[in-house]
Amino acid sequence: MQPRVPSVAVLISLVFLATSDLVLAQIRAPDCSASWKWSFNSLGQNMCTIAAFLMSTCNGGAFTINALQPGYSYMGPSNDVDDANPCKCNTVTYNLISACDACQGSVWTTWSEYSFNCTSTLPPSVFPNPVPLGTSVPQWALVDNTFENLWNATKAYIAGVAPELGPGSLISASTSGNVSPTSSASQSRASSSSSSGSGSNTAAIAGGVAGGVVVLAAIGAILFYFLRRRWRSQVPSAAVDGTSGDNTNVPGTPMMKFYDPNDPSTFPEFQSLPHDGNTRPQGYHGLPTV
Numbered sequence: 001m002q003p004r005v006p007s008v009a010v011l012i013s014l015v016f017l018a019t020s021d022l023v024l025a026q027i028r029a030p031d032c033s034a035s036w037k038w039s040f041n042s043l044g045q046n047m048c049t050i051a052a053f054l055m056s057t058c059n060g061g062a063f064t065i066n067a068l069q070p071g072y073s074y075m076g077p078s079n080d081v082d083d084a085n086p087c088k089c090n091t092v093t094y095n096l097i098s099a100c101d102a103c104q105g106s107v108w109t110t111w112s113e114y115s116f117n118c119t120s121t122l123p124p125s126v127f128p129n130p131v132p133l134g135t136s137v138p139q140w141a142l143v144d145n146t147f148e149n150l151w152n153a154t155k156a157y158i159a160g161v162a163p164e165l166g167p168g169s170l171i172s173a174s175t176s177g178n179v180s181p182t183s184s185a186s187q188s189r190a191s192s193s194s195s196s197g198s199g200s201n202t203a204a205i206a207g208g209v210a211g212g213v214v215v216l217a218a219i220g221a222i223l224f225y226f227l228r229r230r231w232r233s234q235v236p237s238a239a240v241d242g243t244s245g246d247n248t249n250v251p252g253t254p255m256m257k258f259y260d261p262n263d264p265s266t267f268p269e270f271q272s273l274p275h276d277g278n279t280r281p282q283g284y285h286g287l288p289t290v
Contacts, residue, residue, distance in 0.1 A: 027052045027134070030067035032103035038157060039099060041136045041164055046103060051096035053135040054127060058087035061132070065100065073106040076114035086128040089118035092171055093127070095141045098151035110149050127171035136164040137171060 029048035032040075040046050045053075048065050056063035068074070074097050077084035087093065091111070098108035115121050122128060124144035131137055140156035165171055 026062035028064040036103040047096045047099035055087045057129040058085045068104045079117045084118045090122040091124045125173045131169045133167045136166045
């Protein structure tokens, strides 16, 4: 029997495994709490290990992140020009290092504090080099937190791990399809739809109120018209015409005139009493007659 010759695919796999083991030997990073497994990539690597892989692309393929001591946190690049390189001065690395702080129970720094010693920073969600062999970058690491100036674990959880960027992938805004958490987009859509819905409801309510007012006004006008006609048919014309309401203008009542010295018709009438010569007129109080 002739000896079997390994296929090309098998040889490539063996070379890849050997290369991966060599790379892993040059990457050192602390462990994370099991409660943060939701943030691990599909290879089971935590955020500290992924950050070390990315920063190794500016450091000859090797990088070490030391575990934090109680009360300490990662403060970002130093003022050394070699240390403040593009592999550190970007939001992707900042997100991963902040999560590395959090998974060790520490408080992470703000983006402005982290990038303080950077002479320049890359645009949000951009990394200068392709993803190296031996790792993959989760989608939540590409979330832009520069507006809030602080890494947000909730936004990272919502963004999720998939789709990951594997070895050789370029990290840029165009590859960060899920950078903005999907809940934010759905909340925006819900907010806009609720705003439009509330606007429609408000318009409908306003229209209903206006219509009700018009109907009530019409009913009131009709009632007033009929009551006014009924009132005018029962009240004398003097009252309707707005006069004093006495009986001077009521039909069948003689017109009363006030006394006028120049008008004999207004003089008082005297009634003559029978006189027999012996009787004095009543009401006479003068001297006795002769």
